[in-house]
Amino acid sequence: xxxxxxxxxxxxxxxxxxxxxxxxxxxxxxxxxxxxxxxxxxxxxxxxxxxxxxxxxxxxxxxxxxxxxxxxxxxxxxxxxxxxxxxxxxxxxxxxxxxxxxxxxxxxxxxxxxxxxxxxxxxxxxxxxxxxxxxxxxxxxxxxxxxxxxxxxxxxxxxxxxxxxxxxxxxxxxxxxxxxxxxxxxxxxxxxxxxxxxxxxxxxxxxxxxxxxxxxxxxxxxxxxxxxxxxxxxxxxxxxxxxxxxxxxxxxxxxxxxxxxxxxxxxxxxxxxxxxxxxxxxxxxxxxxxxxxxxxxxxxxxxxxxxxxxxxxxxxxxxxxxxxxxxxxxxxxxxxxxxxxxxxxxxxxxxxx
Amino acid sequence: xxxxxxxxxxxxxxxxxxxxxxxxxxxxxxxxxxxxxxxxxxxxxxxxxxxxxxxxxxxxxxxxxxxxxxxxxxxxxxxxxxxxxxxxxxxxxxxxxxxxxxxxxxxxxxxxxxxxxxxxxxxxxxxxxxxxxxxxxxxxxxxxxxxxxxxxxxxxxxxxxxxxxxxxxxxxxxxxxxxxxxxxxxxxxxxxxxxxxxxxxxxxxxxxxxxxxxxxxxxxxxxxxxxxxxxxxxxxxxxxxxxxxxxxxxxxxxxxxxxxxxxxxxxxxxxxxxxxxxxx
Ligand SMILES: Nc1ncnc2c1ncn2[C@@H]1O[C@H](COP(=O)(O)OP(=O)(O)OP(=O)(O)O)[C@@H](O)[C@H]1O
Ligand SMILES: [Mg+2]
Numbered sequence: 001x002x003x004x005x006x007x008x009x010x011x012x013x014x015x016x017x018x019x020x021x022x023x024x025x026x027x028x029x030x031x032x033x034x035x036x037x038x039x040x041x042x043x044x045x046x047x048x049x050x051x052x053x054x055x056x057x058x059x060x061x062x063x064x065x066x067x068x069x070x071x072x073x074x075x076x077x078x079x080x081x082x083x084x085x086x087x088x089x090x091x092x093x094x095x096x097x098x099x100x101x102x103x104x105x106x107x108x109x110x111x112x113x114x115x116x117x118x119x120x121x122x123x124x125x126x127x128x129x130x131x132x133x134x135x136x137x138x139x140x141x142x143x144x145x146x147x148x149x150x151x152x153x154x155x156x157x158x159x160x161x162x163x164x165x166x167x168x169x170x171x172x173x174x175x176x177x178x179x180x181x182x183x184x185x186x187x188x189x190x191x192x193x194x195x196x197x198x199x200x201x202x203x204x205x206x207x208x209x210x211x212x213x214x215x216x217x218x219x220x221x222x223x224x225x226x227x228x229x230x231x232x233x234x235x236x237x238x239x240x241x242x243x244x245x246x247x248x249x250x251x252x253x254x255x256x257x258x259x260x261x262x263x264x265x266x267x268x269x270x271x272x273x274x275x276x277x278x279x280x281x282x283x284x285x286x287x288x289x290x291x292x293x294x295x296x297x298x299x300x301x302x303x304x305x306x307x308x309x310x311x312x313x314x315x316x317x318x319x320x321x322x323x324x325x326x327x328x329x330x331x332x333x334x335x336x337x338x339x340x341x342x343x344x345x346x347x348x349x350x351x352x353x
Numbered sequence: 354x355x356x357x358x359x360x361x362x363x364x365x366x367x368x369x370x371x372x373x374x375x376x377x378x379x380x381x382x383x384x385x386x387x388x389x390x391x392x393x394x395x396x397x398x399x400x401x402x403x404x405x406x407x408x409x410x411x412x413x414x415x416x417x418x419x420x421x422x423x424x425x426x427x428x429x430x431x432x433x434x435x436x437x438x439x440x441x442x443x444x445x446x447x448x449x450x451x452x453x454x455x456x457x458x459x460x461x462x463x464x465x466x467x468x469x470x471x472x473x474x475x476x477x478x479x480x481x482x483x484x485x486x487x488x489x490x491x492x493x494x495x496x497x498x499x500x501x502x503x504x505x506x507x508x509x510x511x512x513x514x515x516x517x518x519x520x521x522x523x524x525x526x527x528x529x530x531x532x533x534x535x536x537x538x539x540x541x542x543x544x545x546x547x548x549x550x551x552x553x554x555x556x557x558x559x560x561x562x563x564x565x566x567x568x569x570x571x572x573x574x575x576x577x578x579x580x581x582x583x584x585x586x587x588x589x590x591x592x593x594x595x596x597x598x599x600x601x602x603x604x605x606x607x608x609x610x611x612x613x614x615x616x617x618x619x620x621x622x623x624x625x626x627x628x629x630x631x632x633x
Pocket of ligand 2: 042043044
């Protein structure tokens with residue numbers, strides 16, 4: 001069991017600083033997901049926690065003990081690599097039991113633990129195969145098996161599902177959620193798939209360019225993003241951002257339309273309005289806040305995405321539930337759910353209402 | 354374009370003809386070596402260009418094995434080549450691993466220096482090497498040859514080994530270290546087994562290079578006791594004649610260890626040991 005603390009963690013490669021002042025406390029048994037765009041430092045952070053990458057500054061503690069210089073083998077953490085990193089010359093059973101073999105665990109213990117893990121992951125029939133004789137999904141499960149056999153105090157996952165096809169990804173996602181419920185171990189999970197992040201996480205950490213943007217539960221991030229970056233990163237399709245200026249009784253959009261959005265105290269500073277596609281609705285022109293034409297209508301079955309062009313404002317994306325009968329080129333009126341909008345100041349910070 | 358790529362019977366025939374031509378071209382000298390070795394002395398000149406002698410004899414082999422010092426040369430060559438191959442491969446594996454996995458100050462400089470050593474014609478450094486070896490009293494010893502050959506082969510062998518280590522994903526030893534290995538254990542239990550093809554290839558390459566080296570063997574060795582096989586071959590050339598039959602017989606025998614060596618390491622040369630480690 002492990003409570004992991006990062007205090008002012010920094011990382012540089014030579015003179016290039018890729019990460020600074022990372023502060024994060026991960027509670028025992030918590031499922032933390034690290035998300036962010038490519039190159040933002042997710043893997044680097046995970047590898048520093050694993051001990052594979054030296055920490056350039058700050059303190060990394062587990063249960064209060066400073067672990068900065070402790071080698072990976074003494075950190076009691078298991079890691080599942082994006083590439084799986086199975087040992088190609090060992091069969092599935094030996095791959096899974098390798099950590100016990102290294103720790104000189106008795107043979108019976110090894111066999112029984114491996115058998116148990118193989119059973120949990122549906123690998124029982126494959127234990128004598130070599131990694132090259134397995135499919136991608138099976139390899140992925142062996143990689144997971146290697147981690148759970150050890151019963152570590154924390155699990156680290158670096159995009160473990162990104163090489164799998166969509167169906168398998170859903171299945172393995174459930175598997176990982178179940179694993180967490182059963183083991184109640186601390187888990188740190190890197191992904192750039194927001195569905196994975198939103199469904200698995202107790203708390204999500206959003207990183208950008210080596211900085212933590214926000215830490216919070218999935219719903220906190222969705223409902224109260226700290227800034228424009230988080231607002232646009234979480235939620236799919238992406239939030240619409242419209243330029244505004246303060247006006248009578250609320251705000252005015254660039255095309256002159258007035259919206260009665262309650263401005264917080266520092267009202268003069270609001271420069272942009274964010275509203276998610278699902279909080280916009282197609283309505284009759286006389287009830288609409290905005291009007292334009294449907295440029296592209298995407299029918300996804302469960303949802304319909306309407307890319308509308310609004311003169312003076314530009315592209316606005318509206319998401320309607322179910323099958324919405326609308327054709328490309330038709331005029332549309334758009335209503336804004338005023339209670340669910342977000343205001344951002346010129347620096348991109350969200351202004352709390 | 355695709356029409357060109359489709360294999361017509363004509364294209365297939367052409368391909369095999371080209372292959373056959375290449376193989377024939379490459380193997381013909383070896384065939385000729387063997388042919389002359391089994392041709393009786395009397396017929397060597399009279400039937401010089403016939404593809405197969407009218408009479409076959411193994412007399413040359415017998416003479417070479419019994420009446421000359423061939424076996425001694427052979428043994429010396431074996432000691433030198435095996436010694437060189439083993440020592441070089443050990444150094445090359447260690448250095449190649451370091452180049453492949455670690456970043457350290459001066460790495461590029463060391464690599465550049467090693468490349469530069471490969472650019473000199475050997476003739477240029479014969480004299481200095483001779484002086485050095487003479488000064489430390491190692492002339493006429495097999496040790497001197499092992500040292501010199503090792504020095505010459507290490508750079509290339511190191512680059513060879515480095516490329517093999519580069520081919521093994523770093524993730525594997527990191528996974529090993531997370532699983533509880535020290536770096537050295539990860540190297541021994543995970544990386545080493547996967548590098549066997551690389552070790553085999555390097556051993557084979559260095560062995561062959563040392564086995565056929567003549568220039569330095571000629572310079573550093575004078576006494577009959579420590580002559581290696583390529584130098585020994587020259588003893589078949591006397592002032593007035595060349596004993597072609599015996600020389601070729603000795604040549605055929607000299608091929609045996611190289612062949613055995615490659616048959617032995619061939620199974621390690623088969624590619625694909627690392628497949629399955631990572632996706633794709
Ligand atoms: N060895 C290195 N030397 C210099 N810079 C590096 C090195 N490794 C990583 N970086 C830099 O560190 C930053 C973070 O890299 P990291 O691999 O952690 O990104 P990531 O968030 O995992 O991205 P991805 O989603 O693409 O995997 C990147 O900007 C990268 O260029
Ligand atoms: Mg990464």
